[in-house]
Amino acid sequence: MTARPFDAALIYRLLLPMFADLHLHTNFSDGTFTPEELAARAAEQNLAAVALTDHDTIAGCPRMAEACAQHGLEFIPGAEFTADHCGREVHILGYWLDTESPALLAQLATFQAVRTQRIRDMVERLNRRGINLTTDAVFEIAQCLAPGRPHIARALVAGGFCKTFDDAFERYLKKGRAGWVAKTRMETRTTIELIHAVGGVAVLAHPGLYRDDAIIAEIAKHELDGLECWHSKHSADASAGYAQRASELGLVATGGSDCHGMSKGQPLIGRVKLPYEQVTHLKARRRPTPTAETTAAN
Numbered sequence: 344m345t346a347r348p349f350d351a352a353l354i355y356r357l358l359l360p361m362f363a364d365l366h367l368h369t370n371f372s373d374g375t376f377t378p379e380e381l382a383a384r385a386a387e388q389n390l391a392a393v394a395l396t397d398h399d400t401i402a403g404c405p406r407m408a409e410a411c412a413q414h415g416l417e418f419i420p421g422a423e424f425t426a427d428h429c430g431r432e433v434h435i436l437g438y439w440l441d442t443e444s445p446a447l448l449a450q451l452a453t454f455q456a457v458r459t460q461r462i463r464d465m466v467e468r469l470n471r472r473g474i475n476l477t478t479d480a481v482f483e484i485a486q487c488l489a490p491g492r493p494h495i496a497r498a499l500v501a502g503g504f505c506k507t508f509d510d511a512f513e514r515y516l517k518k519g520r521a522g523w524v525a526k527t528r529m530e531t532r533t534t535i536e537l538i539h540a541v542g543g544v545a546v547l548a549h550p551g552l553y554r555d556d557a558i559i560a561e562i563a564k565h566e567l568d569g570l571e572c573w574h575s576k577h578s579a580d581a582s583a584g585y586a587q588r589a590s591e592l593g594l595v596a597t598g599g600s601d602c603h604g605m606s607k608g609q610p611l612i613g614r615v616k617l618p619y620e621q622v623t624h625l626k627a628r629r630r631p632t633p634t635a636e637t638t639a640a641n
Contacts, residue, residue, distance in 0.1 A: 360618070360619075361391035361392075361618075361619035362389070362390055362391060362616035362617060362618060362619060363390060363391060363392035363393065363394075363417075363616070363617045363618075363619055363621070363622045364385065364388075364390055364392075364393050364394070364598075364599050364600050364602070364612060364613075364615060364616065364617065365392075365393070365394040365396070365419065365421075365436070365438065365546075365571075365597050365598065365599040365617060365622070365625075366394065366396050366423075366436065366548065366571065366574070366598075366599020366600060366601045366602070366615075367381060367385075367393055367394065367395055367396060367599065367600065367601075367602050367612065368395075368396065368397050368398070368423075368601075368602065368603045368604070369381055369395065369397055369403045369407065369604070370403075370486070370487060370604070371397045371400055371402045371403030371487050371488070371489070372397035372398040372399070372400055372403075372423075372487060372489040372491065373398060373489075373490075373491045373492075373493040373494065373603060374397070374602070374603045374604040375603065375604030375605045376602075376604035376605075376610070377406075378395070378403050378406040378407035378409075378410050379406065379410045380604075381393075381395075381407070381410070381602075381604075381612070382407060382410035382411045382413070382414050382416060383410070383414065384610065384612050384613075385411070385414070385416055385612060386414040386415070386416060387613075388612060388613035388616075390416065390612075390613075390616070391416065391417060391619050392416065392417035392418070392419060392619060392622050393407075393411065393416055393417075393418060393419065394418075394419035394420075394421045394436075394438055394599070395407045395418070395419075395420065395421060396421045396422055396423040396436050396437075396438075396599070397422060397423065397489065398422070398423050398425070398458075398489050398491060399422065399423070399424065399425065399451055399454035399455060399458060399489045400422060400451060400455065400487070400488050400489040401420060401421075401422050401440060401442045401447070401448075401451065402487070402488055404420040404442050405442075407420075408420065417622075419438050419439060419622075420438075420439065420440050420442050421436060421437050421438040421439070421440055421543070422436075422437050422440060422451070423435070423436050423437075423548060424436075424437060424454075424529070424534050424537075424538070425454075425526060425528050425529075426528055426529055426530065426531045426533075426534040427528035427529065427530050427531065428530075428531040428558055428561070428562060429558075429561075431553070431555075431558075432526070432528060433531060433547065433548075433553060433558065433562070434547075434548040434549065435531065435534045435535060435538065435545055435546070435547060435548065436545070436546040436547075436548050436571065436597075436599075437537075437538035437541075437543040437544070437545055437546075438543055438544050438546065438625065439542060439543050439544060439626070439629055440538065440541050440542070440543045441541040441542045441543070444540075444541040444542075446537070446540065446541065447537065447541045450529075450537060454489070454529075455488045455489050457526065457527050458489050458490055458491060458526070459490060461524050461526055462478060462481055462482070462485075462490050462491075462494070462495065463478050464524045465492070465495055465516070465522045465523070465524045466478045466481060466495070466522075468521060468522050468523075468524065469495075469515060469521065469522045472521045472522075474499075474504050474515070474522075475502075476495075476498060476499060476502055476504060480498045480501070480502060481494050481495050481498045482494075484497050484498050484501065492512070492516045493508070493603070495511070495515075495516060495522070496508045496511035496512055496516055497511075499511040499515065531562055531565060532565040535562075535565045535566060535567060536565075539566065539630050542629060542630060542631065543629070543630075544568040544569065544595075544625055544626075544628045544629055544630075545566075545567055545568050545569070546567070546568060546569035546570065546571055546595075546597050546625070547559065547562055547563075547567055547569070547570050547571060548571045548574075548601075549571055549574045549576060549577070549601065550570060550571065550572075550585055551574065551576060551577045551578075551581050551585070552576060556588070559585075559588060559592065560592060563592045563593075563594060567594060568594065568595060568625065568628040569589070569594050569595035569596070569597045569625055569628070570585055570588065570589040570592070570594045570595070570596060570597065571585075571597050571598060571599060572585035572586040572589055572596040572597065572598055573586075573596075573597075573598025573599070573615050573617060574598060574599065574600075574601060574615060575600050575601055575602075575611045575614050575615055576601070582598075595621060595624045595625045595628060596621060597617060597621055597625055598615050598616075598617040598621070599615055599617065600612050600613070600614045600615040602614075
């Protein structure tokens with residue numbers, strides 16, 4: 344039997360307090376890091392566990408899982424779903440998703456088709472304003488199944504139509520601007536049910552960005568599992584308040600940096616470090632997926 348090589352770095356990490364980042368993106372959606380680059384940065388930050396939560400896709404999960412294994416990181420396959428709650432957009436994070444579930448893959452394919460059409464519609468609106476941007480230019484930058492507004496912003500900068508990424512959003516891509524097109528969304532309850540149906544747990548992402556804390560209790564009624572209390576755009580006071588609210592509602596308090604690589608300035612990974620015990624609490628909320636025997640019996 345061959346002895347495993349001594350990994351001093353791994354042993355050192357195991358002796359440190361354990362932390363996780365449960366909100367990360369790669370270039371499989373609107374991030375700029377590859378899964379391999381993201382896993383390497385997670386290891387540099389001495390994280391013990393990470394979740395990949397690309398928008399409306401799990402395509403990057405196999406590569407992320409392999410990259411995390413190479414660095415001794417626990418990997419949690421996930422996705423960030425865009426949902427509708429009483430006419431407003433909210434984001435639901437799904438963790439421990441069954442990445443081979445036909446039902447999940449079919450629904451994600453629908454979301455991706457909606458995203459692609461939205462890009463075409465937004466570019467068409469920009470063209471009407473005299474901005475000679477092409478959809479091909481956007482898709483060449485995106486090169487993923489889940490294109491979004493950040494890819495249009497990068498194309499606008501690359502084409503010389505805007506000076507910066509933020510300038511593109513402010514002038515053309517924010518809600519109410521010339522290029523804005525609303526996105527078709529699945530209802531929050533249905534989104535949470537889908538996540539549970541494929542063995543996952545559902546967490547309401549970055550509640551501070553909605554500017555309406557009343558929706559937390561409303562969404563919690565749909566068997567929500569957790570609340571993202573710690574986030575790179577939450578103040579310390581806000582995070583503490585959301586942790587208290589999560590406790591009152593019986594939700595697991597979670598957190599993540601929402602790192603998109605280099606697309607929004609300095610990479611955020613490492614800014615938010617969730618104590619690993621919260622990962623354990625969240626993991627306890629997982630539901631069993633239907634087995635082949637159960638399905639056949641029904």
